[in-house]
Amino acid sequence: MFRYAVRRCVGMLPTLFVIVTLAFFVIRLAPGGPFDEEQTLPPEVKANLEAAYGLDRPLHEQYLRYVAGLLRGDFGPSFRMRDVGVSELIARGLPVSLTLGVSALLLALLVGIPLGVLAALRERSITDHGVTLLSSLAIALPAFVSGPLLALVFGLYLDVLPVAGWESGQPRYLVLPVVTLALPMIAYVARLTRGSLIEVMRASFVRTARAKGIPESQVIRRHALRPALLPVVSYLGPAAAFAVTGSLVVETVFGLPGTGRYLVQGAINRDYTLVMGMIVVYGSLTLLCNLLADLIYGWLDPRVRYE
């Protein structure tokens, strides 16, 4: 399995290369550049700036220089934030974003799976219908609605949690963002768990376990739950991507100093290197999550072969 993981990691490189190449040229397709502002710069100044960042060179040359930099681990300078490299910005913001994303994913699993199990075991009961209804709501509500709502209730009315902001080492600031980001994921995980557990409980091997006199709680835990979690694991890849895109909104709503806002700001400002850096980071994270999902899949189902 270790060899499989290593091989998959190596296999990610071509994928990343394609992502980098596509992103590089697509950004350039958008009209405007990093030094076009409402207040137009004197042409000489603009020409100087562009020369300094190599933007006056032909596009393919810029591309080759960027890729060469990447291979050395250099994401290049930010065009708009003076004196700061993109690598430094990422190093500053990524820990916050990762904490947010990973916590939200864990919360989604810890809450979503038990909810789904509960709904499945009481199929068509009030509990089941309640879970289904609430999960539809959680999926339908975008973070820019649920986030401020949660901030309003828990930050303002109840006054138990900070409305926004960040102080490192203070997990209180993470609670509302994590919950906001996790809500739709909890809902998806609960639905997937419910659906597949209902199906697995009708499987022949569950009947065998019952015929052996195994108490129902153990039938579920030992026999039914593992196969029922396979769809949830498959969802981990997309969920990771969702945690990333969701964090853009959530970090903005709660004013967290994560990397999400760099992507937005970078795109608005045509800060090419910053956007590229974020794309590389988010792309790698998504690929890694997919690999992780595949490895967990094999652990849950011994019939999966790594070849």
Add this chain to the structure above:
Amino acid sequence: MLEIADLEVAFETRMGHVKVVSDFSLSVARGECVGIVGESGAGKTQALLAVMGLLPRGARVSGSARLQGEELLGRGAGALDEFRGARIAMIFQDPLTALTPHMRVGDQIAEVLVRHRRLSWSAGRERALELLRAVHIADAERRLRQYPHELSGGMRQRVMIAMALACEPDVLIADEPTTALDVTVQAQILALLAELKRTRGMSLVLVTHDLGVIAGLADRVAVMYAGRLVEQGTARAVLKAPRHPYTRALLDSMPRLDVPSSEPLRAIRGQPPDPRALPAGCAFHPRCDLAADLCRSARPRLRPTGDGMVACHRPLGAAAGEEGPTS
């Protein structure tokens, strides 16, 4: 040993109340093998799943099923778990889907012993090894640690049997144990069941649609049609001189070695009836060559004939004056 009386199984469906088993009574003595035969959908499996309390929710079961005098029906799952796997065990048709895919087969066997005999897992696995040897699995140490998908169909069924035997149950119910296997493996599994029945004095209920299996293993036979018993008797008598036209038809529809293969098989004409709309009178009359007016209007009761029972107005082989059509 096992006494089933007036068992009735019905399902609540969108189309209404559908009875799949009616008036089913059967007794199995210690060390006896009773075969239950009939076409698919005759209610054989449903009747035995009802005894084991394994029917899906929505099934309505009434009647009685006693294991050594103790009633099994109507118990909650928790109380039934004391019996299931320990004193009455069941093996199923397709051993691939009937085994948990992500558990090593040794653990699946050990689980029964951990549950009922309060063994530790390691002691359970040791005992599982002995059981695998008892059902003649070669290289048992290695097999113990394998997953079901790594075993052949015959080996999987042996694992199922080992699992069912783990606590030396009084009664073993085998639901089409050889249907999913190829012929040579079938013969091996049947020989194994025969051996276990003989050496352990276990009662065996064998559900099958294969009369050949019955001939080899069963002491007595019960024939089911459309949810009801239509004939019952010693295997020898029923197979040799069936009284019910349906049993006769079943026998005739079997391929035989002593008949030239150019001779077409005699299939039973028509289809098994839809349990939602059973024919009036004898449920078999639309497919029966001997059907008379009485058969279309009155349902025949199960009546004793010789050493067996038959539910037919015009039983076969009835000597003149013995059991003619009731007027």
